[in-house]
Amino acid sequence: MTEATDVVISREKVPSPDYNGNVEKKEYSKWRQAAPQVCAVMAKNLLLLTFGSTLGFPTILLPALQKNDPDIPVTMEDLTWISSINLFAVPLGCVVSGPLSQYLGRRKTMLISNIPFVASWVILHYSTNAPMLFIALSLTGLTGGLTEAPVLTYVAEVTQPHLRGMLSATSTMSVILGIFTQLLTGSLTDWRTACLINLIYPVVCFLTLAIVPESPYWLAGKNRMEDAEKSLRWLRGWVPPSNVREELQLVLRTIHHPPNEEEHQNESYWAPFFRRTFTIPLMLVSLIFFLAAFGGSATLQTFAVSIFDKVEVPMNKYTATLILGVAELLGTATCVASIHFVGKRRLNWVSISGTGLCFFGSAIYIYLLEFKQIERGAYSWIPTAFLIGSAFISHMGIRQLAWILAGEVFPAKIRSSATGIAAAISYIFMSVINKIFLYMVNAMGLSGTFLFYAGMNLAGGIALYLSLPETEGRTLKEIEEHFAGIQSLKHRPKNDGLADKEKWATANPAMVLDDVESKL
Numbered sequence: 001m002t003e004a005t006d007v008v009i010s011r012e013k014v015p016s017p018d019y020n021g022n023v024e025k026k027e028y029s030k031w032r033q034a035a036p037q038v039c040a041v042m043a044k045n046l047l048l049l050t051f052g053s054t055l056g057f058p059t060i061l062l063p064a065l066q067k068n069d070p071d072i073p074v075t076m077e078d079l080t081w082i083s084s085i086n087l088f089a090v091p092l093g094c095v096v097s098g099p100l101s102q103y104l105g106r107r108k109t110m111l112i113s114n115i116p117f118v119a120s121w122v123i124l125h126y127s128t129n130a131p132m133l134f135i136a137l138s139l140t141g142l143t144g145g146l147t148e149a150p151v152l153t154y155v156a157e158v159t160q161p162h163l164r165g166m167l168s169a170t171s172t173m174s175v176i177l178g179i180f181t182q183l184l185t186g187s188l189t190d191w192r193t194a195c196l197i198n199l200i201y202p203v204v205c206f207l208t209l210a211i212v213p214e215s216p217y218w219l220a221g222k223n224r225m226e227d228a229e230k231s232l233r234w235l236r237g238w239v240p241p242s243n244v245r246e247e248l249q250l251v252l253r254t255i256h257h258p259p260n261e262e263e264h265q266n267e268s269y270w271a272p273f274f275r276r277t278f279t280i281p282l283m284l285v286s287l288i289f290f291l292a293a294f295g296g297s298a299t300l301q302t303f304a305v306s307i308f309d310k311v312e313v314p315m316n317k318y319t320a321t322l323i324l325g326v327a328e329l330l331g332t333a334t335c336v337a338s339i340h341f342v343g344k345r346r347l348n349w350v351s352i353s354g355t356g357l358c359f360f361g362s363a364i365y366i367y368l369l370e371f372k373q374i375e376r377g378a379y380s381w382i383p384t385a386f387l388i389g390s391a392f393i394s395h396m397g398i399r400q401l402a403w404i405l406a407g408e409v410f411p412a413k414i415r416s417s418a419t420g421i422a423a424a425i426s427y428i429f430m431s432v433i434n435k436i437f438l439y440m441v442n443a444m445g446l447s448g449t450f451l452f453y454a455g456m457n458l459a460g461g462i463a464l465y466l467s468l469p470e471t472e473g474r475t476l477k478e479i480e481e482h483f484a485g486i487q488s489l490k491h492r493p494k495n496d497g498l499a500d501k502e503k504w505a506t507a508n509p510a511m512v513l514d515d516v517e518s519k520l
Contacts, residue, residue: 032237033160040158040212040235041167044151045174046205047110050117051147052178053198054140056301057124058083059179059321060186060194061133063305078130080435083302085134086141087431091424093145098420101150106157107214109150114202114209116143121202125195141427148423157215158235172400173332176325179301183325186305187318220251272414280483281409284467285422288402291352291460293429296359296453297394299437300387301328310446311366311383320384327388331395343472344401348464351397356457358390363450370447398460402426408471408479 062083065074074082101109116139123136151171159167178201185194213235219228228251232244272278292298300307304324308317339347365383368374402422410418440449471479 026240026243028237028239028243034163036235036237037159037163037167041155041170043205043208043212044110044154045170046201046208047113047147048151048171048174049178049181050114050201050205051140051144052175053181053201054086054117054120054137054144054178055175056179056182056325057140057191057194057198058086058137058302059304060182061191062303063309063317064191066306072127072129072133074130076438078133080438082130082133082137083437084431084434086137086144087427087434089138089141090145090148090427090431093142094148094420094424094427095145097146097149098417100146101153102218105214105218106150106154107209107212110147110154111206111209113143113147113150114206116140117202118199121195121198125192145424145427148420152419154215157217158213158231160236170336172403173329173336176328176332176395180325180329183304183318183322187316187322216248216251220248225252272411273418275411277411277483278414278418281405282418282422285402285406285409286425287460287463287467288398288405289422289426290429291456291464292394292399292402293426293433294453295352295355295394295398295457295460296450297355297390297399298430299433300324300391302434303437307387307446308384311362311369311387312380313384314380315384320388324388324391327392328395331392332400334392334396335400339404340472343470344404345464345468345470348397348401348468349461351393351401352457352461352464354393355390355398356454356461358386358393359450359457360454362386362390363447363454366445366447366450370445398457405471409483 062079064070065072065079065082097109104112120136120139120143123132123139127133127136155168155171181198181201182194185197189197213231214227216228216231216235219225219231225248229241229244229248232248232251233239233241236244236247301324304321305317308320313320335347362383365374365379365386406419406422410422437449440452444452469479469482
């Protein structure tokens with residue numbers, strides 16, 4: 001046993017006294033315990049809101065550059081890159097995200113990420129040519145990828161089990177809210193002024209993250225025991241040391257004595273990535289990311305202004321885009337509120353089917369309009385309702401499903417690295433579909449493009465019906481055993497071994513430290 005481990009074990013046996021020298025645990029209200037955890041997660045969510053604002057910015061930049069006399073001259077090839085280059089850069093940031101957050105810490109990595117976001121908005125505001133736009137947008141993508149590992153692990157490592165699910169669900173809402181801020185800002189002012197307004201988000205995020213503590217799991221992994229204890233005391237309601245004594249011991253056991261340590265201690269660092277417990281979940285999550293991107297909702301979000309202009313919506317195209325953003329937010333909120341009761345399979349079957357029907361209806365209308373089978377503008381509310389409806393229905397399920405699954409289908413030992421790989425795949429798919437959208441419209445017309453999206457949703461619905469297990473209400477151990485081929489979730493009663501489930505959940509209140517990351 002190493003010297004560091006000896007120190008850890010000795011500290012486990014001697015609990016810290018509180019301010020008056022007592023070791024008895026005091027009782028505090030649930031509100032006091034929850035408040036600091038909510039504050040820590042909201043600080044993290046400000047970073048996701050900042051990243052979301054960079055994802056939504058091309059939506060207001062593209063129509064400004066497509067005017068007859070834009071302030072920055074661009075070609076069609078430039079426009080395709082402006083719509084996608086930030087997404088192409090995200091996977092590159094994901095590559096270094098895990099090792100960097102393991103080396104510097106979750107909070108410090110998130111703090112540093114705000115600096116390139118500020119630089120990006122400054123460069124965008126003063127841009128005079130397309131290369132400057134490319135550089136700034138690429139920087140936002142790289143930084144967005146850099147945030148993947150710390151934001152995904154921080155919320156799991158600072159929250160208690162009964163709060164973790166609800167607070168984790170706010171992550172996607174924060175990204176969508178960041179996108180919505182761009183739709184709102186773009187309807188009120190020009191894109192250069194929007195860049196200056198967007199500087200507020202990373203600055204506020206930096207100041208907020210400076211207040212919240214570092215992850216106690218990361219601190220314990222670095223043998224900074226006093227700091228880990230202080231972090232837990234802050235996160236559990238600013239309590240005395242005696243209140244976090246048991247949880248601190250659990251943190252130490254989780255870090256220094258992970259499950260199955262003896263069984264896998266001599267195996268390669270990469271061995272877990274070749275087991276079916278990683279490969280099968282990765283294929284499933286990748287399939288859903290593919291459907292979410294090529295099902296049409298991603299390009300609708302990016303090219304909303306120009307699409308609404310083409311279908312001649314019965315309102316200002318920027319107002320329609322703003323309503324689209326509201327629909328996305330409402331769809332995300334509906335998912336958060338209903339997924340526990342409805343389940344992932346049923347909710348996403350409704351989502352992908354409804355999205356496909358909306359794009360099919362839009363394709364039929366545009367086809368009739370292009371061939372002058374209906375009067376121009378007579379029924380323009382039909383495609384408007386279909387497109388806004390598709391935004392709501394897609395964000396109610398298929399746009400969020402993979403992100404939710406990624407946090408629960410991978411083994412605990414490699415969950416952080418595996419989630420980073422899955423996130424990189426997602427952004428590759430979205431960047432490709434955004435890059436080819438204008439070419440698809442030129443080749444097939446807008447009606448043909450929407451018909452393609454409808455077909456993808458139909459085929460995807462069938463594929464998910466056959467391959468997607470219902471993981472809602474299942475423990476992480478049951479899910480891992482399902483993908484390991486031990487026992488299928490379909491044939492496993494939900495109420496089976498309830499006492500064992502509760503015991504397992506209590507013994508696993510946060511994800512295991514990803515040892516693979518620290519060795520990269």
